[in-house]
Amino acid sequence: MIRWVFAIFLALLVFYPLLPFLARAGVGRLPGDIRFRLLGLVMCLPFGSTVLWSAIAFLVAELLSQAGFISR
Structure with a gap:
């Protein structure tokens, strides 16, 4: 459980400054x-975007696996 909290915190720490470019x-x-x-700061929690980008990453990984570039 603590690994997931750490992973989410790390992802927010990395991607939040990139949000204007990712927009x-x-x-x-x-x-x-x-x-x-x-407090005057615009916060964004991109739940829908996360689902979409995760699905795209899964499809790309699956295609690379089927093509033989990634072994299972």
Whole structure:
């Protein structure tokens, strides 16, 4: 359980500064993404974008596995 909390914290720490650049790719604008303002800072929790990008990463990994570039 603590590994998941650490992983989520690390992911937020890495990707939050990149959010303005990722917004150009549609991250944070899909249904299911939550934006709110807290003490003058705009916070974004991209739940919908995370599901979409995870599905894309899974499909790419599956295609690479089927092509023989990745072994199972």
